[in-house]
Amino acid sequence: MKFTRSGGETSTGPADWFTGTVFIDGIRNPDDQSAVGCGHVRFTPGARTAWHSHPKGQTLYVTDGLGYVATRGAAPQEIRPGDVVYIEPGEEHWHGATPGRFMAHVAIQEAAADGEVVTWLAHVSDEEYGA
Numbered sequence: 252m253k254f255t256r257s258g259g260e261t262s263t264g265p266a267d268w269f270t271g272t273v274f275i276d277g278i279r280n281p282d283d284q285s286a287v288g289c290g291h292v293r294f295t296p297g298a299r300t301a302w303h304s305h306p307k308g309q310t311l312y313v314t315d316g317l318g319y320v321a322t323r324g325a326a327p328q329e330i331r332p333g334d335v336v337y338i339e340p341g342e343e344h345w346h347g348a349t350p351g352r353f354m355a356h357v358a359i360q361e362a363a364a365d366g367e368v369v370t371w372l373a374h375v376s377d378e379e380y381g382a
Contacts, residue, residue, distance in 0.1 A: 255279075264292070268371055270380075271298025271347070281362035288368055289359040294318065299347025299380060302372035304340075307361035311336040311346060318354030319380075320346040326382050330354070345375045 264273030272295040281288045286307075291314070299319070311320065313334045319327035320336050323343045330336060330346070338344050348354035362368045 253284075264298075268301055268303075269298060269347075270301070270374055271295055273298050273300075273347075278357070281366070281368065286362040287359065288362060289357055291355065291357050293355040294348035294353065296348050296352055297350045297380075299375055300345045301374045302343050302345050304343050304370050304372070305338065305360045306340055306363040306367050306370070308340040308342075309338045309358060309360040311338070312357045312359070314355045314357060316354035317349045317352040318347055318356070319349060320344065321379070321382075327380070330356075343372065345379075347375075347380075 259277060262275050262277075264275055274293040276291040278289040278291060279285075279287065294316075302323075311330070313330045313332050315332055318330045320330050321327040321344060322338070329349070336346075346356070360368055
């Protein structure tokens with residue numbers, strides 16, 4: 252068993268990856284024992300990821316608030332606490348909070364053999380967000 256005590260610092264999501272203010276608490280990074288990484292991500296109202304994809308897919312578990320998730324060519328879908336969303340490998344998508352509510356989720360993804368976990372793309376436009 253490996254036990255890690257809480258004590259890490261909350262980081263702010265980089266502007267290259269997010270629109271708005273986002274806070275990230277890392278849970279685990281892929282390492283030589285497991286390719287799985289995950290983090291608890293908190294979005295302020297209106298904040299969202301850029302378009303991105305994951306080589307091995309991603310699972311989101313919504314823990315708080317009200318948010319959206321969308322894939323290319325589809326309208327955003329509302330997500331609520333307790334919802335679980337699985338995004339297929341390579342599927343371009345984004346997720347974030349609704350305009351008037353905070354939203355938080357645990358994001359779980361597996362690294363590819365080359366260590367890649369995510370490919371970041373362009374920011375989500377206001378039109379795409381409000382669709």
